[in-house]
Amino acid sequence: MARYNAKTVEEKWQKIWAEGRVFEARPDQKGPKYYVLEMFPYPSGRIHMGHVRNYTLGDVVARYKRAKGFNVLHPMGWDAFGLPAENAAFKNKVHPAKWTHENISVMRGQLKRMGFAFDWSREFATCDPEYYGQQQALFLDFFEAGLAYKKEAWVNWDPVEHTVLANEQVINGCGWRSGVPVERRKLAHWFFKITDFSEQLLNGLDKLDRWPAKVRLMQENWIGRSEGARVNFSLKGRDDHLEIFTTRPDTLFGASFCALSADHPLSEQLARENPDLAAFLKECRKLGTSAEAIEKAEKIGFDTNLKALSPVGDGRELPVYVANFVLMEYGTGAIFGCPGHDQRDLEFARKYNLPVPPVVLPEGEDAKTFEIGDEAYTGPGTMINSGFLNGLKDNEAVSKIIAFLEKEGAGKREITYRLRDWGVSRQRYWGCPIPFIHCPSCGSVPVPREDLPIRLPEDVEFDKPGNPLDHHPTWKHVTCPKCKGQAVRETDTLDTFVDSAWYFARFTAPAAKLPVDKTQANYWLPVDQYIGGIEHAILHLLYARFFTRVLKKLRLLDVDEPFTGLFTQGMVTHRTYRDEDGSWVLPANLKQLEDGSFVRADNGKKVKEGRYEKMSKSKNNVVDPSDIIDQYGADTARWFVISDSPPERDLLWTEAGIEGAWRFTRKVWRLVNRVRENLDRAPAKAGEKLESAEEDILRLTHKTIDGVSKDIEIFHFNKAVARIYEFVNGLTAAPATLQRSHGFREGVFTLVKMIGPMMPHLAEEAWQQLGHKTLLANEPWPEVDKHYLAVETITIAVQVMGKLRDTLETAPGTDQAELEKMALQSDKVQRAINGKDIKKVIVVPDKIVNIVIE
RNA sequence: GCCCCCGUGGCGGAAUUGGUAGACGCGCCAGACUCAAAAUCUGGUGGCCUUCGGGCCGUGUCUGUUCGAGUCAGACCGGGGGCACCA
Secondary structure (H helix, E strand, C coil), X not given: CCCCCHHHHHHHHHHHHHHCCCCCCCCCCCCCEXXXXXXXXXXXXXCCHHHXXXXXXXXXXXXXXXXXXXXXXXXXXXXXXXXXXXXXXHHHCCCHHHHHHHHHHHHXXXXXXXXXXXXXXXXXXXXXXXXXXXXXXXXXXXXXXCCEEEEEEEEEEECCCCEEECHXXXXXXXXXXXXXXXXXXXXXXXXXXXXXXXHHHHHHHHHCCECCHHHHXXXXXXHCEEEEEEEEEEECCCCCEEEEXXXXXXXXXXXXXXXXXCCCHHHHHHHCCCHHHHHHHHHHHHHHHXXXXXXXXXXXXXXXXXXXXXXXXXXXXXXXXXXXXXXXXXXXXXXXECHHXXXXXXXXXXXXXXXXXXXXXXXXXXXXXXXXXXXXXXXXXXECCCHHHCCCEHHHHHHHHHHHHHHHCCEEEEEEECCCCEECEECCCCCCECCEEEECCCEEEECCHHHCCCCXXXXXXXXXXXXXXXXXXXXXXXXXXXXXXXXEECCCEECHHHHCCCHHHHCCCCCCCCCCCHHHHHHHCCECEEEEEHHXXXXXXXXXXXXXXXXXXXXXXXXXXXXXXXXXXXXXXXXEEEECCCCECCHHHXXXXXXXXXEECCCCCEEEEEEEEECCCCCCCCCCHHHHHHHHCHHHHHHHHHHCCCCCCCEEECHHHHHHHHHHHHHHHHHHHHHHHHCCCCCCCCCHHHHHHHHHHHHHHHXXXXXHHHHHHCCCHXXXXXXXXXXXXXXXXXXXXXXXXXXXXXXXXXXXXXXXXXXXXXXXXXXXXCCCCCXXXXXXXXXXXXXXXXXCCEEEEEEECCEEEEEEEECCCCCHHHHHXXXXXXXXXXXXXXXXXEEEEXXXXXXXXXXXXX
């Protein structure tokens, strides 16, 4: 028997699959369609274990579904625009295109060595002009549909990256990549009108029952729907009024002040005549972006001396403040404060000595004595001190007050969302150019479609900060498509989240003349199973859902949701190690001493073990997939990443674990060879003993098929692996005579088929060694023969007072009286009863007998 | 602060609707093969006690519901994640 040589076997089958174009998807192939997609990678340089895990999970699904008779689409491409390419250009004087394409080439090679069943014929990169040209066409479609617009807006400016960040790219007031505090600037900026779809995006979540509940909840919170009312407050001595959004219009009688955002137009207007207020606004803006402010969060205000008139007809005048805790971006940028029933308003009122009238009385309290102390009362109750609302429940009061406001013309019912429009302009070179031209006489003019794609210029320098497109001597200077006068191109490029918001649709027809080929998209979409990291739970997934709805509106396809199934996998972690100097030590650079402790292999310094953390260069705890493939082969790596941990949890990478997977690889190979060596010998003669042993093998085989299939369907890959281990143990333990039996051969054939999705090269080689001429990749999944699932005996647990005392072997379906009799005959049970009176016997057929005594 | 998830052997993790806790793997121990090692195979492996029959304890802690709780309920402790002045 030849020792299993993973390298030659894996290369051999990868070549055969590629030459036979085995995994290329065509819509005319038979079977229901199944689109499985893993989040495409950013070409950062080399693949990491996170990629290996992600793409192995997807590949198991793709190969399994293929075997189950589905017409599977499983494509791969590159999310190729983005900042790191420009950083590399700046640092190493390499052109972003060159850097990106070299990385793609390396990573493609690494992925191919993993043996994933991708349809490589559909590969594209988002930096291909064919792709971003279509994206520019889509941008024009958005514009024509009123879904892309330009406005002056406060934007988050990253002073290090010299670019605008989306709200969601600002984390604790700092840029998500640069980590430095962002500044607020007013800039002309392109937006996509995602807010038009707030309601749809929220309601659509209900149908996504194959998404993790956690992700749906995160999206729900992100969209942030609130029901309430828009209320007008007249301003004493002025013609204008304040518009305020509130979710608690029932507490209007409890209002004791109004507060404006520092960015509210009225605040700015007042500040022009009031230098103190101007200084306060400046202070607020500074606070708004510093990390410190978030920690302290002291509520401060500035009294404008304006008085707002209570809109509920009680004639009260409320002071108007500008307050640091009011956001311009949410609601109307102005609030009324009801300190009795809102904690933040209460803190504010206490600070500025404002009244705190209670208007909602909790159950069991007396209206005469009820007072608000240090905590606002936010629960339900009965209205008091509220004029015509008195005596109503708070929710009844909401309807009544809204009806009142509507009648008075002082307000109306309103629903608001936290979700903001998506700012997509980036001051960057390495992104999709926005197809607009700015003409001094015609304004912003769309680029005619026949001029697409607008290609990025190749001759660019990265010697100074800012956007190279802006510095380019010729690229931006063009004639206006309308008046033919001198004009300039838009030099901003699109946020890279735009690139990934529709790539899954492009995969269905990557060479289509339109952005999306409707026939192909309607055939393949939606993606049946999408797999990726939880870090994209909000942004990417929400943008893709938005794009899909727009594509439908543009009549480019007919589906609402892009991904009907979503799976989010956990991180790949590894133990961390530090030496005496505190520097992180690479796992590959460890040497274990006799006593079990570690030292550095290079300089012998003592090393301390740390905790398991996500593999990262900074912690120096990475294991390079290529090293693992070199040492053990792709199949072993694939097997290990799906074997121990459930895929949604973090995977602990261990050297012992990968060794164990490698041992299993060889064990399967030995088992296959045992059958192969006996193939040309006649099957063993069926004696009585052999017959029953053979039956046992067949029963185990079919039980395993049943279990493994079910486990794969629900992503319990680690359990499928455990079942396969048990199966292999069962087969290995079979006596030599049995190994020539038909049943045993059947068992090993089945084993080979079942490891196909997980260790495809080994399985394919074994299939051939076992005398088959077909490709295993084209073989159907084994069928369960229900006959073998029937059990002859089952084990019944017998408890006395809930404690296990004995077990009984019996046929399934044995009746209760019989079970009780059998249980009482047991010596062990009698000993436990110890002569006491039996109060009750509980019998659950096929499960348990529990005897209750005095 | 609010919301969500998770706590099971030395480790990763199993355990349909409440019904034999610890499947399977790793590690460890013992044995077989070998001059030896590697590889492989076999057996054992939650803790404590044991007259070797077995007994007691045990799923973060404490209460409760139940004939019966890892599973359900309440309170708490610990770990992880998300959101965060959202009116």
